[in-house]
Amino acid sequence: MSFGPGREGLAAEAFELWRHLVAPDPPAVPDVELTFVTGEGPVPPGATVVAPSPTETYALSGAITRAVLTSLIGRRILLHAGTIDTPRLGVVVLVGPSGAGKSTATARLGAEGAYLSDELTIIDPDTFEVTGYPKPVSRSIPGSRAKRDVSLPSLHLMPACAGGSPDLIVLLHRDRGNGSENGPPGLERMPLASALLRLIGQTSSLNRVPGGLAALARLIDSAGGALRARYHEASELADLLDHAPAPISEWWAEVEACRPSHDVQPRDLMLAPFDQALALETGVLVLARREAGHLEGLLGVIWELLRVHGGLSLDLLQDLVAEEIGPHPNAARRVRSAADRLISGGWVIRA
Template structure:
């Protein structure tokens, strides 16, 4: 029988509204000390004996591990591993109730609350740590937004950066970077949503830094991939679109050095506002509990979770991904989602009724159907 875990050190935290206990077994004393220092700004005041909402018990990796423990090597990058575990646990408890973006966020005294979205390597952590020095640092990795009000719940974890000497990421204390966390449980709604794009001299020599508005369909395409379980939030896609509309549209920020960002953000293009219409799933959709294949000879929209009519077509969200369907593709998909399974001839007739006759309507509709089927957004009986 595996022995119960032995604890040599423990840290209690209050993180994004959750009580947390991190415990460490023998051999992890140094790691425990580093974790306690890195997360000291979120340390819980007292141990009232209540069961923590999140508990992670760590044991030194190797050999037989006590039941219920998480293996952890005693390496310099261990703190980054722990913060990753904690982030996943917070996300797991908030799925379906918040917009969860893989993004940095800061509360700037002049520019307002900024959300910084970008793929890995776009510089979110560096940008968050630099912009946050003027005000309050909110997070470098997980931005938590309440639907409706768009209030932002801080998750001021230690800043994670790549260490060239280590060859891996490690966590850095906020104090060492001149940062302070926000005092409030929730801060003001975002004033800007930024899509960060680093200009790399070897690829784009001579290109200057810039700020430009991004069309809603493109912004959704880029941001949805940086969310966690958006389809689990009721009306989550519409909420994300409403968030972007509330800030006048997402901003693509192309830059070389994070030090450029503050001045760039003082000179913004005019706000842009776009109306959207939410599309309810068809009753035969998997979201309504049915997933039967369409009858032979018919075409049906594939099961989807949420969809929006946007300025240039449709934007559809499913568990397997998201897609912008412009022009004829959007019309064909919308007709299928609205009417249910149709034959190609019935579908072509509806298309003609919507947009008029075309000498190649049959070929165009069939080609569009084939593309939708090939990409998994329609099903053929």
């Protein structure tokens, strides 16, 4: 990192916040190089503007995180998650959108072990080992929704640059009310389809990781299934995780695109382009760019028939559905309705 004129104060504060990651012998050609300026006057090409403000350290760490993330796209599973490694719980990944309490929960649980990240969790898609990104912890400024970074020593956190594969994958659901709507704190294993959809929503460019969707399913399997934690305060999480429910496992298989077995005719139904897909006990889960969908029941049957056979007329599709799942008195209407839903959802198109 380098800092332009007027950013000397930010440079000194950034050094204190990030000093545990400062390389004693930096490489001649760094993987990521950033220059920060005030934005007052001409901005050099490639420079990042961080205007002076109470939130400037948070803005700086955001720019660093985006640069690191960009450099790893297509090579790692990148989760919007905090990760800690404790002797009691092992490697714990805490997943959730902004506001779910990741940073607070990470700091609370990480005090008894090693801190790997509060925001970006980097996972090898083959070994599932976690690469640490122990950035300063982002905390809300009292009386404001804005955030500022806090040093690790001030939170009694010990940074770690590497960890093993996750032992627990926890999707955080923080109840900010009095708990009357969602019930008391609790921890439950999630069905595979639900866990995949939630996790995909917290990944960056998973579709660009070769076999990324299958790797994510294997990762969930290796941790005994993902957990959903419903809680009010971070102090409740430790006790919940100490009594995690028994591991679960569900069947799944990776599926690939097939070449059409015959010439596609105008108005035939055919699959929209997709990146990766899994067959599940409950249907098919499809990943197309940044969108993921769980196609259950008849929707999954139709999608799979179109994958295998290529373009099909509605009449032929109805015949194949009957062969697959048996006749139904309202088969034509049901297949037509399901096909319309797949088309409106963007999973099926007409030739």
